[in-house]
Amino acid sequence: MKIVVTVKLVPDPNAEKRIDPATKRLVRTGVETVLNPYDEYALEAALQLKERSGDATVSVFSMGPEPLRETLRKALAMGADDAVYLSDAGLEGSDVWATAYAMSRALQKTGFDLLIVGGLTDDGSTGAVPGALAEYLGLPCITNARKVEIEGAELRVERETDGGFQTVRGPLPALLTTALTFGEPRYASLKGIMGAKKKTIAPMTLADLALDRAVGTGGSKMQLEHFAPPPVRGKGRTVEATDGASGAQAIFDFLKEKKLV
Amino acid sequence: MKDVIVYAEHRNGETRKVTYEMATQARALADALGGKAHAVVLGAGATALAERLAQYPLDVVHVNDDPDVDRYLLDPVVDYLEAVARETGPALLLVPNTLSGRDVAGGLVARLGAGIAADVTDFKVENGAVACTSPKMGGALVTVCAIKPADYGIATVRANAFAAVAGDTKADVRPLEKPAGKTYTALVESDVEEGSGELALEEAPVVVAGGRGLGGPEPFDTLLKPLARALGGAVGASRAAADAGWVPYNLQIGQTGKTVTPTLYIAVGISGAIQHKVGMRSSGTIVAINKDGAAAIGEFSDLLVVGDAFAIVPQLTQLIEAAKA
Numbered sequence: 001m002k003i004v005v006t007v008k009l010v011p012d013p014n015a016e017k018r019i020d021p022a023t024k025r026l027v028r029t030g031v032e033t034v035l036n037p038y039d040e041y042a043l044e045a046a047l048q049l050k051e052r053s054g055d056a057t058v059s060v061f062s063m064g065p066e067p068l069r070e071t072l073r074k075a076l077a078m079g080a081d082d083a084v085y086l087s088d089a090g091l092e093g094s095d096v097w098a099t100a101y102a103m104s105r106a107l108q109k110t111g112f113d114l115l116i117v118g119g120l121t122d123d124g125s126t127g128a129v130p131g132a133l134a135e136y137l138g139l140p141c142i143t144n145a146r147k148v149e150i151e152g153a154e155l156r157v158e159r160e161t162d163g164g165f166q167t168v169r170g171p172l173p174a175l176l177t178t179a180l181t182f183g184e185p186r187y188a189s190l191k192g193i194m195g196a197k198k199k200t201i202a203p204m205t206l207a208d209l210a211l212d213r214a215v216g217t218g219g220s221k222m223q224l225e226h227f228a229p230p231p232v233r234g235k236g237r238t239v240e241a242t243d244g245a246s247g248a249q250a251i252f253d254f255l256k257e258k259k260l261v
Numbered sequence: 262m263k264d265v266i267v268y269a270e271h272r273n274g275e276t277r278k279v280t281y282e283m284a285t286q287a288r289a290l291a292d293a294l295g296g297k298a299h300a301v302v303l304g305a306g307a308t309a310l311a312e313r314l315a316q317y318p319l320d321v322v323h324v325n326d327d328p329d330v331d332r333y334l335l336d337p338v339v340d341y342l343e344a345v346a347r348e349t350g351p352a353l354l355l356v357p358n359t360l361s362g363r364d365v366a367g368g369l370v371a372r373l374g375a376g377i378a379a380d381v382t383d384f385k386v387e388n389g390a391v392a393c394t395s396p397k398m399g400g401a402l403v404t405v406c407a408i409k410p411a412d413y414g415i416a417t418v419r420a421n422a423f424a425a426v427a428g429d430t431k432a433d434v435r436p437l438e439k440p441a442g443k444t445y446t447a448l449v450e451s452d453v454e455e456g457s458g459e460l461a462l463e464e465a466p467v468v469v470a471g472g473r474g475l476g477g478p479e480p481f482d483t484l485l486k487p488l489a490r491a492l493g494g495a496v497g498a499s500r501a502a503a504d505a506g507w508v509p510y511n512l513q514i515g516q517t518g519k520t521v522t523p524t525l526y527i528a529v530g531i532s533g534a535i536q537h538k539v540g541m542r543s544s545g546t547i548v549a550i551n552k553d554g555a556a557a558i559g560e561f562s563d564l565l566v567v568g569d570a571f572a573i574v575p576q577l578t579q580l581i582e583a584a585k586a
Contacts, residue, residue: 013516037517095376096367096370096377097370097371097374097375097376097377100370100371101371126363126367126377126378126379126417127358127367127379127417128415129367130367131335131365131366131368131369131370132370132371133367134367134368135368135370135371136371140334140446140447141334141335141364141447143360143363143364144360160360160511161360161452162272162359162360162461163272163454163455163511164452164453164454164455164511165455166334166450166451166452167449167450167451168334168447168449168450169447169450170448171446179510180517180518181510220376221374221375221376221408221409221413221414222376222377222378222406222407223376223406223407223409224405224406225392225404225407226404226405227402227403227404228402228403228404228405229402229403230396230402230403230542230543233547235562236547236562236563236564237563237565238559238565238566238567239565239567240554240568241567242568244568244573244575244576245576247550247566247568247569247572247576247577248573248574248576248577248580250564250566251527251548251550251564251573252577254548254563254564255525255548255581256584258546258563260467260524260546261581261584
């Protein structure tokens with residue numbers, strides 16, 4: 001069984017983001033590029049399924065600017081067998097519609113039995129790519145999985161919902177996304193890190209895909225008009241509470257002043 | 262793009278509050294675009310919910326009680342919404358920015374060839390195009406995206422960003438025909454609601470959230486719940502508390518959890534790491550209670566009370582209850 005995990009490379013989510021007032025673009029200087037943290041859970045799920053099944057392989061698929069390619073080594077160090085990296089100037093500025101389309105064609109080319117996608121990307125995307133991708137690939141879309149069992153050609157998934165959880169049964173091939181409750185992603189071992197250097201990251205470009213329509217800025221529906229900085233939130237008052245009563249009174253008076261009680 | 266279509270998500274036999282907010286906003290957008298405002302209600306109990314939704318300023322509420330909508334994951338909803346959208350022609354679809362709303366939105370992007378704006382908090386119509394404002398990267402920046410007049414557009418809408426106001430006249434409730442020739446494969450075997458009967462966290466006007474400083478699961482019930490109840494709000498948590506297993510994951514607020522924008526946010530024993538900050542910094546008023554006067558949360562709180570939460574919170578609850586009586 002071939003499991004493919006899609007991962008995205010994003011600016012370090014633990015770094016404070018800011019906008020360059022001149023260019024209105026995100027300042028990337030000094031901000032490291034990392035695997036999207038949600039995607040590490042997707043990879044963890046794939047690696048666990050591989051360990052349980054015994055005969056599965058795990059490939060990583062990513063799409064992004066060429067200089068970021070080596071960031072994929074982390075996924076290989078965690079235990080993925082190989083990687084495919086789609087990189088092409090023609091993809092720049094792709095919206096969800098174009099991104100999901102290009103990804104679907106690339107994934108049809110790599111082939112898979114199970115596709116696992118991280119739940120959300122951390123760099124300001126929409127959470128809509130999994131749904132669109134499943135649609136292009138004609139797959140059942142089972143999102144926010146916290147437990148996955150493969151029984152023959154069928155999947156049984158326990159998934160998080162907005163108000164609780166569901167159990168869902170569906171056929172393979174399928175698209176899954178993982179919830180963070182799936183379990184903490186593993187750390188890459190020293191052996192894994194050394195071994196990753198020998199694993200392949202196969203390049204792919206748009207020329208390999210023979211798309212039926214344009215992607216990139218010209219092939220997108222959504223036009224980004226501009227970035228704006230968020231409303232500024234300043235530091236407010238600080239009150240030292242000597243006991244419970246004085247602390248409670250300070251908050252109560254403040255809420256009254258704000259007309260919140 | 263003239264018409265506006267609202268996907269009326271519901272759970273526990275209740276339409277989400279964000280649906281009424283979207284219905285109200287749909288009216289304003291449809292008027293600005295010169296089209297009609299629609300809503301689509303599907304699945305168990307849809308007919309009853311449609312009657313309530315018809316009190317909001319919509320033109321048409323499309324309804325089908327089709328049990329397939331609850332029996333199968335995602336695809337039936339996308340089919341029905343696509344059918345309504347094909348009927349109207351290029352339209353703006355409003356979908357709640359929830360876990361299930363995002364899946365629906367993604368499916369519709371591919372089906373309709375639509376532009377999508379996520380987590381929208383404001384709309385502006387100019388020359389038939391719709392500009393959507395979305396906070397990104399946990400509110401670190403704001404983007405404005407435009408959907409062109411000739412295209413289908415989808416906006417996933419943030420709860421609590423728009424007002425919900427009932428209309429003067431009742432909308433026309435119409436049965437919606439089931440899309441033909443579809444087979445579905447992802448079968449929902451069981452559907453469990455946790456904490457049912459309580460306010461959805463994203464929609465609560467007040468959120469009382471707890472973190473590592475609470476030391477265990479009990480204070481969420483004994484300290485935070487009574488305060489949240491007194492304020493008519495919901496209980497949330499930081500990632501540290503969810504990771505420790507003190508509360509279920511669906512109460513987690515932050516980068517890897519939910520984003521909330523209540524009128525009042527009370528953070529109890531939460532240090533205020535970036536992870537948490539990005540999920541709540543757009544709240545109206547932020548009050549923090551923390552032992553540590555130097556905690557990061559003080560940097561973006563309107564009021565930081567340095568003291569013992571275990572002593573302060575019960576007394577605060579009493580003060581609020583007394584003021585209500």
